[in-house]
Amino acid sequence: MANKTVIKILSDNNLKITPQRTAVLEVLMGLDNHPSAENIAEYLRMNFPHIPLATVYKILDVFVDKGIIKKVQTDNNQMRYDFVTENHHHLYCPEKELIEDYYDKELEELISSHLAKKTIPNFRIKDIQLQIIGEFINENK
Amino acid sequence: MANKTVIKILSDNNLKITPQRTAVLEVLMGLDNHPSAENIAEYLRMNFPHIPLATVYKILDVFVDKGIIKKVQTDNNQMRYDFVTENHHHLYCPEKELIEDYYDKELEELISSHLAKKTIPNFRIKDIQLQIIGEFINENK
DNA sequence: ATAATTGCAAAAGCTTTGCATGGCC
């Protein structure tokens, strides 16, 4: 039986509770890897040996639609997915294809208050994504 | 005969000067559209009716390697390309698939001085990309 | 019961690769 939090998230979003959905959501909540659809499928195969990738994609699409998760773009045209917790940004290392969360409340505040003052003409801001691109050093990753 | 600036950029980067390369670079410098490879090919076809997409991709790869242009990612897994001028960020409207440059020196300064103070452990910053996601309103676009 | 979700197979879309031909330095 699946975890209560997961079930609550699904029902709060008016989504039918299926074993596949709870499994996908559990994987996403358990990883901070920003997994790709394929990565997620690998984990799922522990419980669902034959789950089709297409199903994973369909589930991910629904979750993105509902705002439960976010798509994170990399520069090698593969989407990666991120369970939405609090606002955060990303450290991205193209070389090693690593994405790590970067929490920085102060920076968050700085940017959003700046943009609140500025107001960009003809544009309504929905979200702000900061990608700090660089290189992880010395961290056996 | 191609534009002098274009030729200088290519030779400064130790790239052989070919008609295809100068044409691609001219297109990129002329557009502020953040075109996809396909978009670029469309423009090129005015002068090279049969240029293969593969060639365009190869040229774009070389330019990205040299830092002449940047890849910009969207959320529909198609790469788009941006001639590198000064530092700027992007307004991105997923709905209309529009990307617009956003110049804001003050914000630039705010972020980079903040990150200079902070120093993120085990990470060497190479670049900062801010995507402001939202919706263009009332601007017949 | 019925509307939504899953599974499967096939297709679509973007991008890359390999190799022969041709062009730049």
Add this chain to the structure above:
DNA sequence: GGCCATGCAAAGCTTTTGCAATTAT
């Protein structure tokens, strides 16, 4: 002349689509 870039065709990968079968409410 030597090496790099181009052109072409084919393949590769990720993601999407359609539809029948199954399942949740």
